[in-house]
Amino acid sequence: MxxxxxxxxxxxxxxxxxxxxxxxDVVGLDVDARRVRQLEAGRAPFHEPGFDETLRRGLDxxxxxxxxxxxxxxxADVHFLGLGTPQRADGFGADLASLHAAVDALAAxxxxxxxxxxxxxxxxxxxxGTARGLAERLERIEGVRLLWNPExxxxxxxxxxxxxxxxxxxxxxxxxxxxxxxRMLDTVYAPILDGGxxxxxxxxxxxxxxxxxxNAFLATKISFINAISELCExxxxxxxxxSRALGMDDRIGSRFLRAGxxxxxxxxxxxxxxxxxxxxxxxxxxxxxxxxxVDAINQRRxxxxxxxxxxxxxxxxxxxxxxxxxxxxxxxxDVRDSPALEVASRLMAAGAHVTVTDPExxxxxxxxxxxxxxxEDTAEALRGAELVLLLTxxxxxxDLDPSVAAELVAAPRIIDGxxxxxxxxxxxxxxxLRALGRPD
Ligand code: UGA
Numbered sequence: 001m002x003x004x005x006x007x008x009x010x011x012x013x014x015x016x017x018x019x020x021x022x023x024x025d026v027v028g029l030d031v032d033a034r035r036v037r038q039l040e041a042g043r044a045p046f047h048e049p050g051f052d053e054t055l056r057r058g059l060d061x062x063x064x065x066x067x068x069x070x071x072x073x074x075x076a077d078v079h080f081l082g083l084g085t086p087q088r089a090d091g092f093g094a095d096l097a098s099l100h101a102a103v104d105a106l107a108a109x110x111x112x113x114x115x116x117x118x119x120x121x122x123x124x125x126x127x128x129g130t131a132r133g134l135a136e137r138l139e140r141i142e143g144v145r146l147l148w149n150p151e152x153x154x155x156x157x158x159x160x161x162x163x164x165x166x167x168x169x170x171x172x173x174x175x176x177x178x179x180x181x182x183r184m185l186d187t188v189y190a191p192i193l194d195g196g197x198x199x200x201x202x203x204x205x206x207x208x209x210x211x212x213x214x215n216a217f218l219a220t221k222i223s224f225i226n227a228i229s230e231l232c233e234x235x236x237x238x239x240x241x242x243s244r245a246l247g248m249d250d251r252i253g254s255r256f257l258r259a260g261x262x263x264x265x266x267x268x269x270x271x272x273x274x275x276x277x278x279x280x281x282x283x284x285x286x287x288x289x290x291x292x293x294v295d296a297i298n299q300r301r302x303x304x305x306x307x308x309x310x311x312x313x314x315x316x317x318x319x320x321x322x323x324x325x326x327x328x329x330x331x332x333x334d335v336r337d338s339p340a341l342e343v344a345s346r347l348m349a350a351g352a353h354v355t356v357t358d359p360e361x362x363x364x365x366x367x368x369x370x371x372x373x374x375x376e377d378t379a380e381a382l383r384g385a386e387l388v389l390l391l392t393x394x395x396x397x398x399d400l401d402p403s404v405a406a407e408l409v410a411a412p413r414i415i416d417g418x419x420x421x422x423x424x425x426x427x428x429x430x431x432x433l434r435a436l437g438r439p440d
Contacts, residue, residue, distance in 0.1 A: 002025050003016075005028045007030060007098070091273065261391055276289075305415060310350075324358075326361040326392065333361040385408075392418070
């Protein structure tokens with residue numbers, strides 16, 4: 001099928017390459033000409049395992065192109081909307097400006113069609129009610145149908161999540177009268193659906209809510225264990241013991257139950273705030289009041305790491321601190337709302353000399369924090385440190401040899417902000433180790 005993907009940021013670029021991988025003829029569109037040139041040259045604009053190969057295969061097979069011009073996509077059968085919906089400048093609520101601009105630009109070039117419909121498929125994370133509003137505009141054009149098909153991919157697993165999702169959700173105006181558009185999207189996703197992936201059809205609002213509630217649930221689960229982590233610190237319990245035992249209850253499950261410095265990234269933090277704002281707009285703010293607490297617990301963990309640093313070093317001014325990790329999670333170069341970088345900034349504000357290292361995210365980190373000192377090589381970053389903070393659990397940091405590391409630093413002190421190091425081994429190698437949620 002002829003497919004366009006409008007907005008080739010993280011989600012859109014991976015989706016476009018994924019659709020080419022399924023055998024479709026795909027054009028990715030973005031208003032950012034630099035990004036379009038980069039993708040067209042086969043260069044991934046972000047670090048994502050497996051994406052480079054998928055992108056290049058699509059380009060080599062001639063199934064994938066990129067453009068900045070809406071005229072180039074006018075004839076496609078299916079248009080995916082992959083626009084970002086960032087946090088609004090006022091801090092609450094989603095900014096839908098680029099989504100609306102894209103829909104206006106698309107509507108201006110869509111030809112009226114009879115016979116098989118033109119399908120517009122929204123993938124962006126939006127407040128409930130958005131799809132219905134967009135459908136009012138788009139479906140005025142003869143033969144155009146809007147379907148809402150939220151995306152659940154995780155950074156670091158984006159290609160696999162696109163080609164083998166847990167489920168696909170179709171939001172339609174009226175589930176009883178949407179056969180044509182459902183069939184059409186089924187054709188697009190045929191290789192995925194034939195593999196047995198469940199497909200659920202529901203109303204627009206339910207589909208929009210599935211997405212934001214999934215992220216809110218995941219954020220809640222992380223903040224839940226981080227709240228328990230605070231209890232562990234107050235009682236001397238070890239949060240990794242509590243988490244392991246809790247996770248063995250099938251009803252709870254062990255995933256997203258890892259305590260530490262908390263969640264960051266371009267999705268979870270902003271999505272819970274937008275969800276709270278959306279509930280307030282709908283007059284049911286009380287229903288999601290608990291998400292404010294989820295957000296607050298998450299912020300507190302970042303502050304706690306700085307407190308721990310003070311407990312270990314005393315006044316921070318002039319002290320040499322090395323932060324292991326800048327990305328919001330391993331296997332990513334994304335630093336949006338990264339807990340590691342926020343902690344680094346707070347330490348810098350307190351006058352510490354902070355050095356940050358990360359295998360992939362340093363370029364982005366420098367763009368985010370002014371005056372940040374970054375070092376590529378782990379050993380070099382550790383040299384001379386009076387305190388080390390492990391804040392993003394890249395494998396290379398989890399696998400550090402404490403005896404080798406002890407030779408490099410000025411004083412063997414470490415804060416394990418992700419509860420991933422074995423305290424006994426590190427202490428036996430002479431380290432003073434403090435960990436969030438674990439006994440000293
Ligand atoms: C998240 C969701 O997991 C995806 O399903 C969703 O599609 C995506 O947002 C989105 O809306 O686009 P992502 O932001 O890539 O994906 O990252 P996650 O893997 O969810 O991790 C988020 C944060 O939680 C990271 O900072 C991670 O370190 C932290 N985390 C995760 C924990 O602190 N503990 C855990 O147990 C798990």
